[in-house]
Amino acid sequence: MRFNKRSHQAEMLDNPEIPRAGLWRNLTELETINRLLGGHRATLLGLEKIAPHIQGTMRIVDLGCGGGDTLRAIWHWASARGIQVELTGIDLLPDAIAYAKVHSMGYPIAYQTLDFESLPTGQYNVAMSSLVGHHLYGEKLKSLFNTKLRIASYAILNDLHRHWFAYFSIKWLTRLLSRSYLVRHDACLSVAKAFTKKELHQLIREIPAHSKTITWIWAFRWLVVIQKDCGQ
Numbered sequence: 001m002r003f004n005k006r007s008h009q010a011e012m013l014d015n016p017e018i019p020r021a022g023l024w025r026n027l028t029e030l031e032t033i034n035r036l037l038g039g040h041r042a043t044l045l046g047l048e049k050i051a052p053h054i055q056g057t058m059r060i061v062d063l064g065c066g067g068g069d070t071l072r073a074i075w076h077w078a079s080a081r082g083i084q085v086e087l088t089g090i091d092l093l094p095d096a097i098a099y100a101k102v103h104s105m106g107y108p109i110a111y112q113t114l115d116f117e118s119l120p121t122g123q124y125n126v127a128m129s130s131l132v133g134h135h136l137y138g139e140k141l142k143s144l145f146n147t148k149l150r151i152a153s154y155a156i157l158n159d160l161h162r163h164w165f166a167y168f169s170i171k172w173l174t175r176l177l178s179r180s181y182l183v184r185h186d187a188c189l190s191v192a193k194a195f196t197k198k199e200l201h202q203l204i205r206e207i208p209a210h211s212k213t214i215t216w217i218w219a220f221r222w223l224v225v226i227q228k229d230c231g232q
Contacts, residue, residue, distance in 0.1 A: 003164050006137075006199070007192035012182050014135060020095045026182035027067030027099050033187075034130070039158065040073040042217040043130055046156040046225045047074065049213075050126060053227075054153075057084040059124045061152065063116040063144070064132035065089030068100030070158075071109050088124075090116050117143060119151045127152035133159040134193040145207055149228045157224035160194035166220035167191040195222060 012018070013026065034040050051058065058078070062071050071087045078085040087109045091097050097113045104111070127148035136144055148155035160166065171188035178184050195203075200214050200222060210227040217223050 001164075001167065001192065003162055003167070003192070006134075006162065006194070007189065008137065009189060009192070011135065011186040011189055011193070013186050016093065018093075018095070018182070020098075022180070022182055023093070023095050024067075024099050025180040026186075027069075027096065029178055029180045029183045030131075031067060031069035033183075034069055035073075037219045038217050038221050039130060040070060042158045042221040042223045043070055043128060043156060044073065044077050045215070045217065046128070046158070046223050047077065047126065049225055050154050050156075050227075051081075051083060054125050057086050058126060059086045059088075059152075060126045060128065061088045061090060061119070061124045063090050063127060063129045063148070064135075065091050065100060065111070066096050066131075068104045068109060068111065070128075070130050071100075072104060072107055075107055075109065088112065090114060090119070117147055119147065121150050122152075124152040126154045126156060128156035128158065130158040131160065131190065133157050134190055134195065141203065145204065145226070149207065149209070149226065153228050155224075155226040155228070157200075157222070159222055159224075160191055161216065161220040161222055162191060162194040162196055163220055191220070197222070200224060 065071060068089050071089050089100055089111045094113045097111045100111050133144060167188050170191060174184050174187045197214060204212055208229045210229050212226045215223045
């Protein structure tokens with residue numbers, strides 16, 4: 001396995017016709033992985049940087065929200081700090097949105113099945129994604145950033161660090177512990193499709209912005225926070 005460039009191999013999760021039972025098992029295990037291996041923490045650290053600069057309610061949209069576990073984590077984070085939030089989850093997969101709605105009962109979170117590029121301009125304070133960027137390449141990946149900064153004042157990218165230790169660690173952990181065929185197949189492949197810091201710098205360097213930061217978060221996550229240029 002080489003780690004000098006991103007893999008272009010398709011993940012099983014890229015298939016739009018995944019059987020519901022398999023997808024729901026995958027989403028359940030991803031929530032556990034995000035909670036235990038710093039996935040939620042990375043996003044919340046990004047929001048902690050942004051929150052002092054937003055007056056009133058924080059309107060946050062999660063692009064490619066999957067099962068909604070990140071939005072539920074945000075709700076708990078905001079509630080503990082007395083921060084008012086308005087949360088929306090967007091995903092292309094109807095079965096992912098169905099899972100999110102079932103597991104978000106009692107949470108004030110809105111979910112929609114649609115393409116993020118169709119969202120209206122300037123509707124949110126923060127547009128974020130978690131583990132979505134590594135599925136995209138070329139113009140589609142650029143469009144993810146451009147859309148975030150079109151619809152919101154701040155953009156957050158929470159994604160994986162391509163590294164041999166992360167690859168082999170998650171490969172063996174999922175073989176030992178996972179009951180999801182999607183997780184067992186896709187977990188290490190996701191790392192192979194992920195980013196180095198240099199690649200992220202190259203990706204965002206031409207984006208007009210007031211500020212940009214790239215931060216490494218344990219375990220092998222990148223947190224990118226971009227504040228839109230006021231002239232945009």
